Amino acid sequence: MHICIDDYLLDIVQNSFEAGSSLVEITFAETGTKLSCEVKDNGKGMNAEMQRRALDPFFSDGKKHRKRKVGLGLPFLAQACDACDGTFALQSEEGIGTTVSFSFRLDHIDAPPMGNVASTFLALLTHPLCEELVIERSLETGKGGDRYTLRKSELEAVLGPFQTSGTLALLRQYLVSQEEELEQYREETLLDMHRRNTSPSRQQEI
Numbered sequence: 001m002h003i004c005i006d007d008y009l010l011d012i013v014q015n016s017f018e019a020g021s022s023l024v025e026i027t028f029a030e031t032g033t034k035l036s037c038e039v040k041d042n043g044k045g046m047n048a049e050m051q052r053r054a055l056d057p058f059f060s061d062g063k064k065h066r067k068r069k070v071g072l073g074l075p076f077l078a079q080a081c082d083a084c085d086g087t088f089a090l091q092s093e094e095g096i097g098t099t100v101s102f103s104f105r106l107d108h109i110d111a112p113p114m115g116n117v118a119s120t121f122l123a124l125l126t127h128p129l130c131e132e133l134v135i136e137r138s139l140e141t142g143k144g145g146d147r148y149t150l151r152k153s154e155l156e157a158v159l160g161p162f163q164t165s166g167t168l169a170l171l172r173q174y175l176v177s178q179e180e181e182l183e184q185y186r187e188e189t190l191l192d193m194h195r196r197n198t199s200p201s202r203q204q205e206i
């Protein structure tokens with residue numbers, strides 16, 4: 001079962017990689033208390049029947065995810081979005097590609113936590129099936145905002161292939177620094193305060 005928003009993102013983008021995409025584009029935008037995300041790929045795409053099955057939590061073709069008994073990714077994401085007044089949309093054309101769009105109200109009591117965005121981007125950029133990945137990341141609040149863009153080919157041109165521990169350490173450091181730049185604009189919501197005060201580490205302090 002998914003726990004954080006970044007779990008859903010990992011699942012969707014992995015689907016794009018496994019669909020034979022040579023290019024995957026991610027838009028990951030926080031505006032106030034809303035997160036909007038879009039994952040667009042140029043993979044093999046799906047016809048109408050395949051899309052219907054992709055949203056069925058009890059369907060799996062037994063080929064794409066051989067170790068999975070049921071396809072829970074998209075159905076659970078759609079359910080999670082609906083539970084916190086968010087949105088979900090799936091658009092696909094066979095032979096063209098697929099676009100998955102979703103949003104969450106981050107201040108909703110049923111909204112999942114964000115997770116570790118920098119670690120998620122690292123996992124996606126270094127995925128063995130990733131050919132080209134472009135990530136547009138932004139955060140806008142009443143305190144201001146900022147954005148950054150990641151492109152795998154450009155990062156590898158500067159750092160070298162993502163194959164050595166040294167290169168991966170530099171990449172992780174860069175991604176963390178980009179997220180830290182955005183944090184200065186984040187506004188804590190009542191839900192954030194509740195989660196912080198009820199976290200296991202906080203309870204131990206008390």
